[in-house]
Amino acid sequence: MVGLMSGILLAPSAATAQVSDGGTVRQLDQLSQCRAMTDDKERLACFDRASAAILASRAAGDLMVLDRKAVIARKQSRFGLAVPTSEMFGGGRADEVTDVRQLDSTIKTASAAKAYGRWNLELANGSVWQTVDALTFGPSKGDAITLKEAPLGGYRATIAGGRSILVKRIR
Template structure:
């Protein structure tokens, strides 16, 4: 029992340590310059750290994305099995940009192999298949909302109709 408690206490600290190790050193070097005493020494520190960061960015060793770009990329991956938390590092900042809902318009619709199901292409290029029968196929140009549902699924709400379970196929 003691081993289990020690292991449980170790896991969160190991995850936190991994996040710190994943952080680029060039960012830490800039923030460390705040602690340097003396204006001339602090300026040299900032100049050196800024040069290292600019070099890392120019060589592609470090990528800098703003929140808007991260959210847009997560919206593009919404519904795919690729976990975006791995793509963007996880942590609190990643949770703050989580996409739980997507609004779009239908561009094209085609019957799926099963009766009453449809393949629906949205304006963002994604294609979703309904997992429940729809009494009437929605028309292109109609707005839809996709939301995460219980147990890892997704619900598609077509304006004027009930929501149905769906999955992303492309």
């Protein structure tokens, strides 16, 4: 069961009293300690107590379990927005392993922006980006696009394997 859990978060409430100095939930530590018991009866009683405490915390909203794929999908949907996603789920190792630094998609629609040479690009995931660098020819529907964080801030896009251009997310 523990191997299936991808991430665990604490909501600010009385559960903070159950957080150890290392940031782990004591209830999960207790569950782990139960595994070390050799007497079957004691081990089962320990597991029953620990699992009841975990389920009670989850029911109270103090403990949340998140699927890694759901976390990555959420971060991908927020990629490029002003809200940083690097510490969206509490920071630390859990955020590091779900970090999103690149988004691969396709162009759903491309329309000329009001500024000369700029294009508004709606991607398959629903996000809308605008080219900052002027393009002589507009991108086409269905073109592959890769968006990455730029080294000095901002975002760069590569459309259909072409040169990298500066882009910004509109929505």
